[in-house]
Amino acid sequence: MPSSHSPSIYEVASSAGVSVATVSRVLNAKGPVSEDARRRVLHAVETLGYVPHSAARSLSTRRTMNIGVLLPDVYGAFFSEIVRGIDLAARAAGYHVLVSGSHSDLAETSAVLQALHGRIDGLILLTAGIGAEWLRRTLPSRLPAVLLHSSEAEGGYDSIRIDNRLGARLAADHLLDLGHRRIALICGPCGNTDAAERLRGFREALAARGAPADPRLELPGDFGEESGFRAGESLAGEAEPPTAIFAANDAMAIGCLAALRSRGLRVPDDVSLVGFDDIPIARYLTPPLTTVQVPIAEIGGRALQRLVEMLQGGREIARRNDVVTPALAVRASTAAPREA
Amino acid sequence: MPSSHSPSIYEVASSAGVSVATVSRVLNAKGPVSEDARRRVLHAVETLGYVPHSAARSLSTRRTMNIGVLLPDVYGAFFSEIVRGIDLAARAAGYHVLVSGSHSDLAETSAVLQALHGRIDGLILLTAGIGAEWLRRTLPSRLPAVLLHSSEAEGGYDSIRIDNRLGARLAADHLLDLGHRRIALICGPCGNTDAAERLRGFREALAARGAPADPRLELPGDFGEESGFRAGESLAGEAEPPTAIFAANDAMAIGCLAALRSRGLRVPDDVSLVGFDDIPIARYLTPPLTTVQVPIAEIGGRALQRLVEMLQGGREIARRNDVVTPALAVRASTAAPREA
DNA sequence: ACTCACCCTGAAACCGCTTACAGTCGGCTG
DNA sequence: CAGCCGACTGTAAGCGGTTTCAGGGTGAGT
Numbered sequence: 117m118p119s120s121h122s123p124s125i126y127e128v129a130s131s132a133g134v135s136v137a138t139v140s141r142v143l144n145a146k147g148p149v150s151e152d153a154r155r156r157v158l159h160a161v162e163t164l165g166y167v168p169h170s171a172a173r174s175l176s177t178r179r180t181m182n183i184g185v186l187l188p189d190v191y192g193a194f195f196s197e198i199v200r201g202i203d204l205a206a207r208a209a210g211y212h213v214l215v216s217g218s219h220s221d222l223a224e225t226s227a228v229l230q231a232l233h234g235r236i237d238g239l240i241l242l243t244a245g246i247g248a249e250w251l252r253r254t255l256p257s258r259l260p261a262v263l264l265h266s267s268e269a270e271g272g273y274d275s276i277r278i279d280n281r282l283g284a285r286l287a288a289d290h291l292l293d294l295g296h297r298r299i300a301l302i303c304g305p306c307g308n309t310d311a312a313e314r315l316r317g318f319r320e321a322l323a324a325r326g327a328p329a330d331p332r333l334e335l336p337g338d339f340g341e342e343s344g345f346r347a348g349e350s351l352a353g354e355a356e357p358p359t360a361i362f363a364a365n366d367a368m369a370i371g372c373l374a375a376l377r378s379r380g381l382r383v384p385d386d387v388s389l390v391g392f393d394d395i396p397i398a399r400y401l402t403p404p405l406t407t408v409q410v411p412i413a414e415i416g417g418r419a420l421q422r423l424v425e426m427l428q429g430g431r432e433i434a435r436r437n438d439v440v441t442p443a444l445a446v447r448a449s450t451a452a453p454r455e456a
Numbered sequence: 457m458p459s460s461h462s463p464s465i466y467e468v469a470s471s472a473g474v475s476v477a478t479v480s481r482v483l484n485a486k487g488p489v490s491e492d493a494r495r496r497v498l499h500a501v502e503t504l505g506y507v508p509h510s511a512a513r514s515l516s517t518r519r520t521m522n523i524g525v526l527l528p529d530v531y532g533a534f535f536s537e538i539v540r541g542i543d544l545a546a547r548a549a550g551y552h553v554l555v556s557g558s559h560s561d562l563a564e565t566s567a568v569l570q571a572l573h574g575r576i577d578g579l580i581l582l583t584a585g586i587g588a589e590w591l592r593r594t595l596p597s598r599l600p601a602v603l604l605h606s607s608e609a610e611g612g613y614d615s616i617r618i619d620n621r622l623g624a625r626l627a628a629d630h631l632l633d634l635g636h637r638r639i640a641l642i643c644g645p646c647g648n649t650d651a652a653e654r655l656r657g658f659r660e661a662l663a664a665r666g667a668p669a670d671p672r673l674e675l676p677g678d679f680g681e682e683s684g685f686r687a688g689e690s691l692a693g694e695a696e697p698p699t700a701i702f703a704a705n706d707a708m709a710i711g712c713l714a715a716l717r718s719r720g721l722r723v724p725d726d727v728s729l730v731g732f733d734d735i736p737i738a739r740y741l742t743p744p745l746t747t748v749q750v751p752i753a754e755i756g757g758r759a760l761q762r763l764v765e766m767l768q769g770g771r772e773i774a775r776r777n778d779v780v781t782p783a784l785a786v787r788a789s790t791a792a793p794r795e796a
Numbered sequence: 797a798c799t800c801a802c803c804c805t806g807a808a809a810c811c812g813c814t815t816a817c818a819g820t821c822g823g824c825t826g
Numbered sequence: 827c828a829g830c831c832g833a834c835t836g837t838a839a840g841c842g843g844t845t846t847c848a849g850g851g852t853g854a855g856t
Contacts, residue, residue: 122573122598124812135836140814147815148833167573171514172812175841180511182554182575192736196536203557207568212575214522214554217543228547233462234509234842235522235552258462341740367737374740396532397707400681400714402742464842475806480844487845488803512842515811574812799855809846820835826828 123164132160143168174234182212183423184236186228189217191340192367193395194412198264201416202240209424211237222246226254238423240264240416243309248273260426262419265310274426276419276438280310283408283442284317284362287390290406290444291360292325294452296388300333300358302347302368311339314364314392333358337368344368348375351387359387359453366391366398366407373401373449384451394445404447415440463504472500483508514574522552523763524576526568529557531680532707533735534752538604541756542580549764551577562586566594578763580604580756583649588613600766602759605650614766616759616778620650623748623782624657624702627730630746630784631700632665634792636728640673640698642687642708651679654704654732673698677708684708688715691727699727699793706731706738706747713741713789724791734785743788750782 129136134153141147142157149157160166174180185202187195199215206213214236219225225246232239239261243251251273255261263275291299301318304311315334322329335347344363351357352375363369369391376387383389383403391398391407398405418438426433469476474493481487482497489497500506514520525542527535539555546553554576559565565586572579579601583591591613595601603615631639641658644651655674662669675687684703691697692715701716703709709731716727723729723743731738731747738745758778766773 122596125814126812136813137815137836138834141835144814148835150834153835167570169515169574169812171511171520171574172841173814174511175509175515175812175843176814178841191540192536193533196532199539199555200531200557203555207556212554212556212571214552215539215543216547216552217540230507231510231552233507234511234513256462341737345740370737370740374742374744377742397681397710397737400685400710402714402717404714465844466842476843477806477808477845478804481805484844488805490804493804509842512811513844515813515842516844518811797856801852801854803850803852805848805850807846807848810844811842814840816837816839818835818837821833823831823833825830 122169123166125166125168128157128160128164128166131164132156179427180235180237181210182214182236183238183240183420184214184216184232185240185242186219186225187215187217187242188219191217193397194365194367194393197395197412198242198416201413201418202420204413205417205420205424209420211420211424222250222254229254229256237427238262240419240423260423262423262426264415264419272435274422274435274437276415276422276440278310278410278415278440278442280313280442281317281320283392283410283444284314284364285321286442286444287362287392287406287408288318288321289325290446290450291362291388291390292321292327294360294388294450296358296360296453297327298330298333298356298358299327299360299362300335300347300351302335302337302344302361302363302372304364304368305338306336308339311364318362337364339365339367341367341371341374344371344373345375346371348372349379352376352379352381357381357387360389360450361387362390362392364392366393366395366405369398369405369407369449370401373405383449386454388450388453390450398445399447401449403449406447406450407445409443409445411440462509463506465506465508468497468500468504468506471504472496519767520575520577521550522554522576523578523580523760524554524556524572525580525582526559526565527555527557527582528559531557533737534705534707534733537735537752538582538756541753541758542760544753545757545760545764549760551760551764562590562594569594569596577767578602580759580763600763602763602766604755604759612775614762614775614777616755616762616780618650618750618755618780618782620653620782621657621660623732623750623784624654624704625661626782626784627702627732627746627748628658628661629665630786630790631702631728631730632661632667634700634728634790636698636700636793637667638670638673638696638698639667639700639702640675640687640691642675642677642684642701642703642712644704644708645678646676648679651704658702677704679705679707681707681711681714684711684713685715686711688712689719692716692719692721697721697727700729700790701727702730702732704732706733706735706745709738709745709747710741713745723789726794728790728793730790738785739787741789746787746790747785748782749785751780755780 125136129139242264263273337343391405394407394409398407465476469479481489582604603613677683731745734747734749738747
């Protein structure tokens with residue numbers, strides 16, 4: 117039974133008959149220590165159940181060994197995947213992960229950022245929809261940060277982003293190749309740069325092939341299942357429904373699929389459907405969802421590794437703005453249109 | 457442009473022409489401060505862009521204002537929901553959330569727990585499958601903790617658990633009421649107490665109604681989609697397939713649904729299917745999944761609130777072992793058997 | 797005018813750890 | 827044998843806050 121309060125390094129030192137400096141040296145493997153002293157210290161640590169107090173350590177080393185992850189919202193499979201990737205890599209590197217999500221507005225985000233001061237060594241920020249100037253104003257300049265999902269290369273910050281335009285083009289081209297001409301789009305939330313880029317890529321692909329651009333076929337959405345469902349209902353109710361639908365993410369595709377089915381439209385026989393993200397369950401839907409494949413967890417892991425490099429390597433590391441190239445996973449939710 | 461290093465409380469004090477004690481008093485709204493001094497301090501804080509260093513604060517107050525969340529694994533919608541609930545409540549209470557997942561074995565978990573020492577004020581632990589004695593040996597006795605998903609009332613700890621047996625009975629009774637007699641079960645991972653309880657409730661319900669208990673209809677699973685898919689394939693291949701299937705969680709139900717569909721079995725016409733958890737997409741599946749509804753995010757939120765009460769209320773709070781009662785959400789994946 | 801309470805304030809002691817610096821000691825070299 | 831070097835160790839000064847405690851005003855009561 118250990119004593120009721122956590123022992124400090126002083127108690128370990130006196131129990132081992134050495135000074136605190138020696139205890140510290142043993143525990144951090146720094147500086148020379150005689151084999152005899154080392155043994156005594158380790159023994160004292162063991163019997164007292166000593167664990168260094170990390171706030172104290174942080175105060176003197178100026179490192180906390182934890183990194184912050186700020187998300188626009190903690191919701192759904194996408195979030196879960198990205199955090200999984202980060203957590204895995206963090207553990208390997210000896211870091212801890214402090215997450216925070218559901219930031220309704222920028223003021224709140226900046227409050228959270230403040231509260232994180234001194235609590236984290238680095239930051240991974242999902243910034244879809246956050247402008248570069250806001251970042252520059254709000255992010256402490258000393259805080260190493262990696263931006264995920266930022267729009268263009270945000271000047272001055274490291275970032276990893278998905279080539280959303282390319283992904284959207286892949287999806288649209290796939291549908292065009294199958295012979296579809298009336299293709300609807302379920303957009304993401306306005307203000308979200310990922311969503312905007314996907315919209316742009318989609319339009320470009322259609323324009324490049326001379327497909328009609330019908331503004332009534334671009335429906336609003338918010339990346340949630342519910343909005344996809346509503347869009348699907350609305351499209352199914354059209355006098356002349358589209359023969360294919362591209363949802364800007366998988367969650368909306370799932371909602372849309374449910375709506376189409378409830379309206380008696382079969383996928384892919386009556387309508388083809390493409391999603392974006394390739395969340396784990398996409399392949400288990402009925403029918404399996406054709407979608408733009410993004411290595412979500414891997415991106416999270418890479419972001420963390422990059423951050424650790426920055427933390428260890430100091431300043432001399434060159435900034436990088438990586439772009440991840442998505443691929444199309446063709447499954448059974450797409451087919452040639454009926455009367456093609 | 458703020459100076460290149462973060463200002464300390466001393467710089468704020470000298471800039472405001474007061475002592476550090478006064479600055480601290482202003483910032484923490486403790487002790488009397490003249491209106492004049494308060495204004496000067498706040499102004500200095502503003503111009504210097506001062507943010508208190510939380511490690512230093514933690515060292516002297518002995519509180520970190522962050523709580524740890526340990527999960528068996530960071531995966532899927534269930535995790536995401538629970539963290540969302542915790543995060544939301546944490547923000548409201550001024551706490552930060554340190555997550556850690558993917559603990560393959562107990563040794564690793566206990567290492568993580570050690571590393572968390574001094575880093576967190578309290579702990580929320582998803583313990584499905586962790587024994588009480590391990591907890592008592594490993595958890596620092598001073599660390600307030602709330603156990604989620606623990607099996608029985610783990611002596612000496614606060615906990616919130618779902619009544620898994622009841623949930624499973626609800627699901628089974630629903631199927632029995634519809635007239636099903638050959639009901640298959642896709643189990644969760646062995647060693648997981650949630651899974652074990654669900655199995656138990658399922659068997660009890662069948663026994664209570666005199667339904668045949670066929671061990672070949674209890675298939676292994678691991679809470680992942682893939683295992684549900686395999687189970688579904690195996691069941692579809694039977695000479696005499698069951699008329700209903702109860703999957704111990706929604707992810708496996710989704711996998712199973714895909715397998716049944718690919719084998720040409722229709723749900724619910726040929727086979728009824730029930731899941732467990734009611735993850736957000738369950739209602740958007742085709743057909744919408746009948747499932748045992750668990751307020752996942754709410755449970756996370758309650759766990760955090762409970763923890764905060766313990767942290768603020770001190771020792772005089774009575775331990776509680778809450779049980780959350782699930783309800784059955786009947787949707788379109790269940791129907792009376794064909795030849796009933 | 798003297799006390800006393802009360803409000804406000806600052807000096808200084810912590811919190812627990814790291815680390816620069818200044819030894820101590822034994823053994824080797826010249 | 828003096829001198830030096832190198833391996834080891836301890837003392838004490840931070841890190842940046844909070845908090846105790848004593849003291850300096852001020853106004854009221856007598």
